[in-house]
Amino acid sequence: MAIASSPSVVSGSSSDRWQILRLLVTRKTVLISLIVLIVLVGAAALAPWIAPFDPYKLSIMNRLKAPGSLHWFGTDDFGRDVFSRVIYGGRLSLTVGFMVVVLSSALGILLGLVAGFFRGADKVVSRLIDAMMAFPDILLAISLVAALGPSLSNVIIALGIVYAPRLARIVRASTLVIRELPFVEAARALGVPTRRIVTVHVLRNLMSPLLVQGTFTFAYAILAEAGLSFLGVGVSPDIPTWGTMINGGQQYMGTADWIMVFPGIAIVLAVMSLQLVGDGLRDVLDPRLRKEL
């Protein structure tokens, strides 16, 4: 697992951003991963124009057709086009992953900053983070979904809560370092209010570790959502996500493998690309960790 715990100070100017991007794409694996991600996200965004068939359209005549020139990935037990469903499924799976990153980052930043910046609160918040991390991911997620009720938004909330403590730990560790740096001391000496120091000076310098960890959280969230949907405790089985498609296809294993093989490949591609980009970002943003993990 990649944990970027040390902050590296980068300024946010646009020329720096280009520099980072240029450094990133010099690595072949990262470049390929970025292309794969752009294709997956692009296909998901443009699904209504790209998908050759309506992903919900039933056609008993075309039931369980093997992959061919008309149905590239074959059809499922209701005669629905698997290729179109994989594209539409990506829409939901990727959205869930992204929203989980947003939610867990918001929660993690809040908890981490409070713990890292205010000594008094640190003990309480750190213990809370420790206790949260004692629950295995999937187990905590399915318990939360069980309590909240299964729905797309509740899956996002549950996974957002599950991944928040990891981000909080990173933010806390980085904040502890940053708060002692001369520029924060200088800001304080100049009479800058604490709130402004935290939001402008500390948060800005947390961007690199957060960006790196966010990429990995995105990957884990896609895997976790698929797991929850597969277990039948996540999104409703009628909604095509990569996880629900594998769940639906498992009973046709051996007779119509393509129903579950293609959404699985989509998951592997998305998760692997995100992890490789995360690795690349870490190397570029934090040279001290380069090539180590």
Place this chain on the structure above:
Amino acid sequence: MLRYILNRLVGLVVVMFIVATIVFVILRITPGDPAAVMLGPQATQQDIAALRTQLGLDQSILTQYVTWLGHLARGDLGQSIFLNKPVLTVLADRAEPTFWLTLMSLAIATAIALPVGILSAVKRGTALDQSVQGFSMFTSSVPSFWLGLLLMEFFSVKLGWLPVAGYGGPGASIGERLSHLILPAVVLGLVNSALITRFIRASMLDVLRDDYVRTARAKGLTETRVILRHGVRNALIPILTVLGLTAALLVSGAVVTETVFGLPGVGSLVVSAVLRRDYPVIQGALLVIAAIYVLINLVIDLLYLLVDPRVRY
């Protein structure tokens, strides 16, 4: 040393207290009446009222919380609503397959990761190192349930080498039970070997740069001896940590894998409890598993003492 252990045990009680509180809160965030949700739409008002009384839901939140902590302190995890048995008994009945599955997967993951991670560090930057890194990146990206289904189809259905699913009948021999565990353990072991491999590689790379390794080479020791005696031994501490973490991850993986392979373990119990809305079982399982995780971490910290004589608490 004794003081350290005592300190840690106090810390453990504090963390478990917060864990119990979180578990308590999770049930209370259920929208609406948990009793009505648990009994389903067919339940009569009397049934719901009876369950509310049984679970103490008709009392104030504070009273409920104190009662719940009191019961926990006595080791009482409550009663399963669906199975009508004490939660602790239900969990104990399901513990065996999960225990063996976790142990076997950890053994498989370590058996893969240890040699591969060491080799990859020693041959850093070579084609071998790159393929190892590619492979571990791949296995950490594969959904375990999907890999499980594919392997099940190939080895059990097509080749017929291994049983498809389940854990044998009630009177099944140990050999038969173990044969049911092979595929799920391979899946969990493979998926989790990635993390361990990366840690071992990183840890070995660190150690191999140290002065005493150079000294060992300068003394004229063979490369194998340098790596095994001076390298691996010193790389063990971070490796122990990651093995502890993985043991906890495996429990989480067991939730999905046990369901795929129809193993009657704690993982599949939790999934069926969620589908049946059997909240006391979910709460009990969460608590017990979190406790195991916290205990494993303590044991790992104590193991450092055995592995590394420099560590003193």
